Amino acid sequence: MIRKTTALLAVGAFALTGCTENNAAPAAGDARHLAVTATDDSCQVAAATAPSGTVTFSVTNSGNKVNEFYVLGSDGLRIIGEVENIGPGLSRDLVLSLAPGEYFSACKPGMVGEGIRAPFSVIDSGEQVGPAGDDKQFVDQASTAYAGYVKDQTDQLLAKTQKFVTAVKAGKDDEARTLYPDARMHWERIETVAESFGDLDPRMDAREADLEKGQAFTGWHRLEKDLWPARATGYTAMTSAERAKIADTLLADTKTLHQRTRTMSFTADEISNGAKGLLDEVAAGKVTGEEEYWSRTDLYDFQGNIDGARVAWEGLRPLLKKKDATLDGQIDKEFANLQQLLDAQKQGAGFVTYDKLSKEQVKDLSDAVNALSEPLSKMTAAVLK
Amino acid sequence: MLGNFLIGLREGLEASLVVSILIAYLVKTNRRALLPRIWAGVGLAIVVSLAFGAVLTYGPKGLTFEAQELIGGSLSIVAVGMVTWMILWMATAGRTLARGLRSQVDAAGESWWALPLVGTLSVGREGLETALFIWAATRAAGRDGQSTTQPLLGALLGLAVAVVVGWLIYRGTLRVNLSKFFAWTGGFLVIIAAGVLAYGIHDLQEARFLPGLNTLAYDVSDVIAPSSVLGTLLKGVFNFSPAATVLETIAWWTYVLVVTPLFVSRLRRYHTSVTPTPATTASATPQAVGDPS
Numbered sequence: 001m002i003r004k005t006t007a008l009l010a011v012g013a014f015a016l017t018g019c020t021e022n023n024a025a026p027a028a029g030d031a032r033h034l035a036v037t038a039t040d041d042s043c044q045v046a047a048a049t050a051p052s053g054t055v056t057f058s059v060t061n062s063g064n065k066v067n068e069f070y071v072l073g074s075d076g077l078r079i080i081g082e083v084e085n086i087g088p089g090l091s092r093d094l095v096l097s098l099a100p101g102e103y104f105s106a107c108k109p110g111m112v113g114e115g116i117r118a119p120f121s122v123i124d125s126g127e128q129v130g131p132a133g134d135d136k137q138f139v140d141q142a143s144t145a146y147a148g149y150v151k152d153q154t155d156q157l158l159a160k161t162q163k164f165v166t167a168v169k170a171g172k173d174d175e176a177r178t179l180y181p182d183a184r185m186h187w188e189r190i191e192t193v194a195e196s197f198g199d200l201d202p203r204m205d206a207r208e209a210d211l212e213k214g215q216a217f218t219g220w221h222r223l224e225k226d227l228w229p230a231r232a233t234g235y236t237a238m239t240s241a242e243r244a245k246i247a248d249t250l251l252a253d254t255k256t257l258h259q260r261t262r263t264m265s266f267t268a269d270e271i272s273n274g275a276k277g278l279l280d281e282v283a284a285g286k287v288t289g290e291e292e293y294w295s296r297t298d299l300y301d302f303q304g305n306i307d308g309a310r311v312a313w314e315g316l317r318p319l320l321k322k323k324d325a326t327l328d329g330q331i332d333k334e335f336a337n338l339q340q341l342l343d344a345q346k347q348g349a350g351f352v353t354y355d356k357l358s359k360e361q362v363k364d365l366s367d368a369v370n371a372l373s374e375p376l377s378k379m380t381a382a383v384l385k
Numbered sequence: 386m387l388g389n390f391l392i393g394l395r396e397g398l399e400a401s402l403v404v405s406i407l408i409a410y411l412v413k414t415n416r417r418a419l420l421p422r423i424w425a426g427v428g429l430a431i432v433v434s435l436a437f438g439a440v441l442t443y444g445p446k447g448l449t450f451e452a453q454e455l456i457g458g459s460l461s462i463v464a465v466g467m468v469t470w471m472i473l474w475m476a477t478a479g480r481t482l483a484r485g486l487r488s489q490v491d492a493a494g495e496s497w498w499a500l501p502l503v504g505t506l507s508v509g510r511e512g513l514e515t516a517l518f519i520w521a522a523t524r525a526a527g528r529d530g531q532s533t534t535q536p537l538l539g540a541l542l543g544l545a546v547a548v549v550v551g552w553l554i555y556r557g558t559l560r561v562n563l564s565k566f567f568a569w570t571g572g573f574l575v576i577i578a579a580g581v582l583a584y585g586i587h588d589l590q591e592a593r594f595l596p597g598l599n600t601l602a603y604d605v606s607d608v609i610a611p612s613s614v615l616g617t618l619l620k621g622v623f624n625f626s627p628a629a630t631v632l633e634t635i636a637w638w639t640y641v642l643v644v645t646p647l648f649v650s651r652l653r654r655y656h657t658s659v660t661p662t663p664a665t666t667a668s669a670t671p672q673a674v675g676d677p678s
């Protein structure tokens with residue numbers, strides 16, 4: 001008897017808590033109601049984006065094989081939702097409550113393999129997603145999104161470092177000088193994560209002025225100095241063999257970093273503190289023009305740090321909005337303000353060099369960084385509340 | 386057509402096999418009086434599933450994916466518990482029955498809910514998924530334009546064939562003698578139940594209540610395509626999955642390795658105790674039937 005009662009109770013409990021809205025008949029042009037046409041070798045989703053909230057996928061199987069439709073997390077592994085048994089000629093709905101973030105859609109004709117996948121983005125509509133009190137879901141989503149971001153940035157860092165290193169070794173200095181700030185932005189976007197590897201960071205990113213006694217000067221800034229020797233009095237250029245050695249080590253270290261970031265995961269406070277950490281980086285090195293002493297490309301790094309902090313904040317936003325909407329509003333405002341100041345210094349696809357900034361402009365930027373830093377430092381406490 | 390037919394067949398087989406063995410058992414042991422209970426349980430499962438499916442398809446609220454998998458997964462595991470109890474109970478009951486105490490078995494009157502519940506769970510386990518599928522087919526059949534009633538027809542045909550297969554198994558098992566019947570159907574049920582357990586574990590993994598969904602133990606989908614007829618039959622009968630997770634595989638083997646010895650030892654007890662001392666039949670007590678609780 002106990003067995004039966006427990007089973008019934010359990011089923012009853014799931015039935016109560018596991019409900020989701022069934023959308024009424026889709027209005028034409030409803031961005032939350034997406035038609036999916038699946039065949040034996042294609043998977044057409046009506047749109048690649050949807051606003052966050054309740055999203056309905058109406059999956060029609062126009063092929064001959066039995067099909068399945070999945071929505072997967074940004075890692076491509078976690079099943080957010082699925083409908084199985086979509087027989088030929090049939091149409092079935094998948095109704096999901098989707099938080100903002102990156103996903104994959106996938107059809108699985110014949111019910112085998114990875115499926116025919118496509119990226120799918122959910123854009124923040126401001127709508128409260130998920131049942132109130134379900135903080136874990138928000139944290140999970142923030143964590144997945146941030147881990148995905150770190151992976152993506154190290155992918156790009158590796159690809160661009162490869163190009164940079166090739167140019168350096170080939171003696172194509174102009175090309176290397178163009179590639180340098182661009183590649184480094186990807187490093188700067190995830191700087192707090194990269195710095196967490198105590199063995200790699202000093203080898204890759206140490207500045208000459210900060211070297212400890214007996215520490216070799218290697219990595220990005222060693223090559224920077226060689227490419228931009230103008231401010232270095234009495235500097236002897238490296239031989240091509242020396243250059244190649246530094247460049248190869250940088251690439252090898254980047255590969256190690258890339259490897260290590262494949263499987264990282266982050267808690268809410270790690271993400272939140274990371275955002276604050278990136279702001280501190282800006283205040284300590286970039287806004288003062290110390291980071292890129294030789295190349296004067298500090299504003300690229302500046303933008304990279306801000307990008308990284310913004311992504312971290314955006315991931316935690318659904319949770320933060322719920323816990324402290326005022327704080328979220330402040331952060332939003334200060335990010336916009338800071339970005340506006342940075343945008344004023346844009347030049348082509350990049351930024352003006354640091355020496356082009358007037359004292360007032362540096363002060364304005366510095367004030368804006370501090371103004372953002374202040375509410376951002378309260379974010380961890382707010383999301384953990 | 387074939388695709389929908391195979392879905393109907395697979396889901397139907399999963400439901401009809403246990404029910405057909407259950408009925409064969411009651412008929413063989415001359416307890417036809419209990420049949421209406423089984424049918425009531427099966428009927429209840431069908432009605433509840435269809436009602437649930439209709440409400441979830443056409444109503445204002447649907448179940449979340451997690452809830453659907455949780456219900457399916459939990460029902461599967463509860464069903465395994467019930468079927469396991471039934472397997473062991475049949476082995477024990479077989480002993481007393483062979484001693485010619487049918488009247489006493491009847492008088493023992495096993496809990497009124499036990500048999501219908503096994504029937505309900507066996508059918509209801511796959512009921513929700515099948516019902517959702519049937520309503521989708523109904524909707525397709527009702528659509529305007531070039532759509533036809535083919536999907537619905539295919540699914541119903543598949544279900545019908547599954548019922549026929551269930552009936553054939555029932556007929557077949559009626560012909561074998563009682564002790565063989567218990568040995569064969571019991572062994573068969575152990576394998577079926579192990580499959581149901583593994584499948585339930587998989588559902589819970591999909592709903593993320595258990596980890597390891599992407600840790601596969603093996604993947605033979607290239608050899609046995611799940612959409613093929615063979616894949617359908619293996620899935621329908623044994624819940625065989627061509628790509629199983631490690632946890633599923635461990636669950637399957639653990640179940641088989643634990644329940645088989647239990648089952649075999651009970652059968653042996655029947656053989657060893659009956660053959661040498663047929664005179665002691667009278668000492669068999671009604672409790673030997675076993676109370677499910």
